[in-house]
Amino acid sequence: MxxxxxxxxxxxxxxxxxxxxxxxxxxxxxxxxxxxxxxxxxxxxxxPIEPAQDKLLWKHTDTCELQLSDAYLFKLQPFQELHWAKLIWNPDIPPSKSLLVWRLMHNKIPTDDNLMLRGCELPSMCSLCSKNVEFLFTFSLNVFMLSTFGPGLPTAST
Structure with a gap:
């Protein structure tokens, strides 16, 4: 194995x-x-010259003894306060939209430029100009234009 x-x-x-x-x-x-x-x-x-009982010491407590509560508190490190997280992960916002915003903020949208950086070569074309490779900027512009003008917006492909 x-x-x-x-x-x-x-x-x-x-x-x-x-x-x-x-x-x-x-x-x-x-x-x-x-x-x-x-x-x-x-x-x-x-x-040691004389035989002695081994004892495991836990350096993160005053008594050097490990208790379950001490281990729990040790692992429960305070997380960084992220104020924007409360805005996007909200019960009033559909999870799919929150995930999209989270992925945008962390540059994890699978646009053609991001896929190329990860070694995935694709024949691609911007849906606005039908010429260039689609980048995160053009993706964001598409999302903005669709949300502003609606799905009836003419593109270069129509």
Missing amino acids: FHIPSHVGHYLTSTVSDYLVNGQWFFPAFFYQHFNALCGIVQQVTI
Whole structure:
């Protein structure tokens, strides 16, 4: 499934004690060849002389103990206040129109120029002049003219 080479697979089930010999770190040559920087970092970890119970410390609290509420508050970072979002995502505005405005604001409208930037080549033509490639500007102009003058507006293709 993960296509892990057989000579590496047995290292994945090892524990820290497998790499300690007489209180010192000991890594196979394979580790030094492929993970030299990681071995250097691990070598800096001091091994206690007396056996002790491991304890996981959470540095984002005063007590250094992880509680579910602390993890929740840590993940619940305050979002940036977007005043325009309340205007376009409004129950009075149809979601399709809100999505169109959102896509315009983030330059995600699939106009021919945006599609070309993403590697999609299309034979295209502006619906206003029937000559040039359609750009976001001409798309916006089409939307403005249709909303102002209605769908009966003559274009170069009619």
